[in-house]
Amino acid sequence: MIKALRSLFLPALMAAVFTGARAQDTVKIGEFASLTGKEAAFGQSSHKGTLLAVEELNATGGILGRQVELITEDNQSKQGESATIVKKLISRDKIIALLGEVASGRSLEAAPIAQNYKIPMISPSSTNPRVTEMGSYIFRVCFIDPFQGTAMAKFAKDSLHLKKVALLTSVSSPYSVGLAKYFKETFAAIGGEITIEQKYSEGDKDFKAQLTAIKAAGVDGIFVPGYYTEAALISKQARELELNFPIFGGDGWEAPQLIEIGGKAMEGTYYSTHYSPENSSPAVQNFVKKFRARFAGETPDAMAALGYDSAMVLADAIKRAGTTDGPKLRAALAATRNYDGVTGRTTIDPHRNATKAAVVITVKDGQFKFVESIAP
Amino acid sequence: MSEFLQQLLNGLSLGAIYALIALGYTMVYGVLRFINFAHSDVFMVGAFIGYYMGKLVPEGTLWGGLAVLGVAMIGCALLGMTIERLAYRRLRSAPTLNVLITAIGVSLLLEYTGQVFFGAAPRNFPAIFPVRNFQIGGVIIGSNQLIVIAVSVVLMIVLQLIVYRTRIGTAMRAVSLNPKAAVLMGVNNDVVISFTFGLGSALAAAGGILYALNYPSIDPLMGVMPGLKAFVAAILGGIGNIPGAALGGLILGTVETFVSGSQWSTYKDAIAFAILIIILLFRPAGLLGRFTVEKV
Numbered sequence: 111m112i113k114a115l116r117s118l119f120l121p122a123l124m125a126a127v128f129t130g131a132r133a134q135d136t137v138k139i140g141e142f143a144s145l146t147g148k149e150a151a152f153g154q155s156s157h158k159g160t161l162l163a164v165e166e167l168n169a170t171g172g173i174l175g176r177q178v179e180l181i182t183e184d185n186q187s188k189q190g191e192s193a194t195i196v197k198k199l200i201s202r203d204k205i206i207a208l209l210g211e212v213a214s215g216r217s218l219e220a221a222p223i224a225q226n227y228k229i230p231m232i233s234p235s236s237t238n239p240r241v242t243e244m245g246s247y248i249f250r251v252c253f254i255d256p257f258q259g260t261a262m263a264k265f266a267k268d269s270l271h272l273k274k275v276a277l278l279t280s281v282s283s284p285y286s287v288g289l290a291k292y293f294k295e296t297f298a299a300i301g302g303e304i305t306i307e308q309k310y311s312e313g314d315k316d317f318k319a320q321l322t323a324i325k326a327a328g329v330d331g332i333f334v335p336g337y338y339t340e341a342a343l344i345s346k347q348a349r350e351l352e353l354n355f356p357i358f359g360g361d362g363w364e365a366p367q368l369i370e371i372g373g374k375a376m377e378g379t380y381y382s383t384h385y386s387p388e389n390s391s392p393a394v395q396n397f398v399k400k401f402r403a404r405f406a407g408e409t410p411d412a413m414a415a416l417g418y419d420s421a422m423v424l425a426d427a428i429k430r431a432g433t434t435d436g437p438k439l440r441a442a443l444a445a446t447r448n449y450d451g452v453t454g455r456t457t458i459d460p461h462r463n464a465t466k467a468a469v470v471i472t473v474k475d476g477q478f479k480f481v482e483s484i485a486p
Numbered sequence: 487m488s489e490f491l492q493q494l495l496n497g498l499s500l501g502a503i504y505a506l507i508a509l510g511y512t513m514v515y516g517v518l519r520f521i522n523f524a525h526s527d528v529f530m531v532g533a534f535i536g537y538y539m540g541k542l543v544p545e546g547t548l549w550g551g552l553a554v555l556g557v558a559m560i561g562c563a564l565l566g567m568t569i570e571r572l573a574y575r576r577l578r579s580a581p582t583l584n585v586l587i588t589a590i591g592v593s594l595l596l597e598y599t600g601q602v603f604f605g606a607a608p609r610n611f612p613a614i615f616p617v618r619n620f621q622i623g624g625v626i627i628g629s630n631q632l633i634v635i636a637v638s639v640v641l642m643i644v645l646q647l648i649v650y651r652t653r654i655g656t657a658m659r660a661v662s663l664n665p666k667a668a669v670l671m672g673v674n675n676d677v678v679i680s681f682t683f684g685l686g687s688a689l690a691a692a693g694g695i696l697y698a699l700n701y702p703s704i705d706p707l708m709g710v711m712p713g714l715k716a717f718v719a720a721i722l723g724g725i726g727n728i729p730g731a732a733l734g735g736l737i738l739g740t741v742e743t744f745v746s747g748s749q750w751s752t753y754k755d756a757i758a759f760a761i762l763i764i765i766l767l768f769r770p771a772g773l774l775g776r777f778t779v780e781k782v
Contacts, residue, residue: 146601146605146606146607147606147607147705148607148608148705150606150607186606187606281752308751309751309752310746310751311752313711315700315701315703316500316700316701316743316746318496318743319493319496319497319742319743319744319745319746319747319751320746320747320751322489322492322493322496322747323489323747323748325489325492326489339608339703342703343701343702343703346702350619350626350628350630351492351626352619352621367608367610370610371608371610371702371703
């Protein structure tokens with residue numbers, strides 16, 4: 111409540127008091143993230159990656175001779191909150207570009223606003239295709255769900271040798287619905303069978319009913335294209351019902367909380383994601399080292415790596431454009447070719463998406479382990 | 487068949503938790519004729535007390551689990567009595583609507599104070615009771631489900647004994663029947679109402695712990711949906727009626743589970759609430775409630 115009131119009145123007040131103060135002395139980059147709430151693990155990781163990138167840029171002289179100022183706002187993982195804070199970032203803080211979000215649903219909320227004000231927006235890790243379809247100013251530095259869904263369908267068929275799979279989709283999340291759709295199309299096309307489809311809504315905690323129905327259908331795996339809190343609870347309840355076959359999902363699973371909440375139930379689960387800290391390439395190892403030094407020995411996950419890459423791709427585009435002017439910066443971003451980042455080589459395609467390889471991770475003895483890499 | 491029995495068991499263990507929360511709504515309504523919306527947040531506080539207490543006792547022991555349950559129930563009973571003393575008592579002669587708004591205020595206060603103290607990120611609730619699975623003819627019974635059902639049944643029997651076999655219970659029923667006449671007969675209304683809040687809040691705490699045991703991810707807003715469902719269960723059974731609340735909770739939990747397991751799982755809340763509307767159309771006072779004409 112108080113937050114809503116504050117965001118209504120303060121900007122107007124501030125604008126009245128501080129108009130014209132401190133013009134263009136820093137490059138202001140806005141970030142909106144789920145720093146608290148249900149998907150806080152995503153927001154925190156992504157934010158740490160972005161922060162590391164900005165600190166690095168500033169340590170080496172900033173961009174265009176100016177220091178970079180990162181202004182971060184929290185949407186509490188809530189629907190509706192992103193629109194408010196993005197409007198605030200654009201109208202009050204006068205940001206020149208916007209970074210965010212992990213969850214596709216919340217990126218979709220912010221995208222029309224950024225497009226409207228001609229502020230280039232880069233989503234670090236929203237994988238739903240609709241995000242960049244919102245307009246010509248919306249970009250992303252990760253792969254999209256049609257590829258991720260296809261990759262997991264092939265992985266289920268070829269590597270896990272599954273024939274009959276159940277789908278358990280979150281109907282209130284565009285990410286989950288999209289990923290389920292692409293998985294289903296490919297899995298059916300390569301000779302697999304989707305035996306049963308069950309649904310739930312974000313925030314549900316009881317999945318026993320759906321899982322009992324899945325058990326009765328007699329499948330040999332469950333695809334759960336949701337986020338980590340639900341994925342962990344689903345796996346836990348599935349194991350309680352003695353469903354001991356592979357449960358697998360997408361990059362929404364990538365968070366330490368997956369193992370914290372799920373515990374032993376996560377053994378033998380798989381998910382696809384953007385990068386693995388076990389990758390031996392110098393770019394990845396260098397990033398892991400810097401991240402650990404900055405954040406008390408924490409190992410960066412895919413969201414952190416993409417958060418880092420999103421800021422670096424933006425910085426690269428600003429340097430090439432030579433200005434922070436919206437339309438010119440947009441053109442420079444669209445012209446990004448073969449940018450070498452932590453999560454691989456980024457080329458922005460005509461639909462403003464990045465084409466990259468996916469990585470499959472499993473949980474073994476309470477640890478995330480690299481399984482295989484799937485090329486686009 | 488085994489799928490049906492499994493779903494029935496899942497539904498009953500969910501329904502038992504709704505029933506425990508619904509009892510608190512219905513008892514306060516019976517005595518004070520108002521809906522205590524802060525009740526669902528007392529449920530949340532119960533789960534969080536359990537979370538912090540759970541770190542002090544060894545995991546997976548029966549006595550440890552019962553100790554956590556006991557402390558959470560006492561803690562929430564005190565919280566419930568404090569809320570009544572500070573927020574509701576002064577409004578007792580005010581119109582019901584004022585108390586209702588205050589209750590919504592207390593509810594929001596607890597939710598957002600919770601976010602400040604506990605943080606908004608979900609936490610993992612410890613496994614305080616031993617965990618084991620039993621298999622009977624294709625039906626898998628989890629020890630947590632058994633604990634939920636056992637604790638709920640015991641608490642409901644204790645509640646029934648308190649209300650019908652003790653002096654304070656008799657006083658509660660007297661206040662519920664006619665508060666003014668109860669005062670004339672020498673009943674101390676303040677004590678009785680305070681006790682009712684304490685008892686209802688203790689049941690909410692038990693519900694919170696049992697809920698967190700089965701769905702071990704807790705956050706300060708966790709009470710909102712179960713609270714709403716329990717409120718519906720209380721109305722369904724006939725608000726103010728104790729066995730009615732228990733029955734309403736079980737029906738709601740079972741219906742919800744069966745719908746979730748079918749192909750219409752997305753509509754589970756819609757169907758559960760549609761059933762409420764249909765039952766109220768035919769029995770406006772709820773399943774076990776008595777319809778009384780307001781005397782002018």
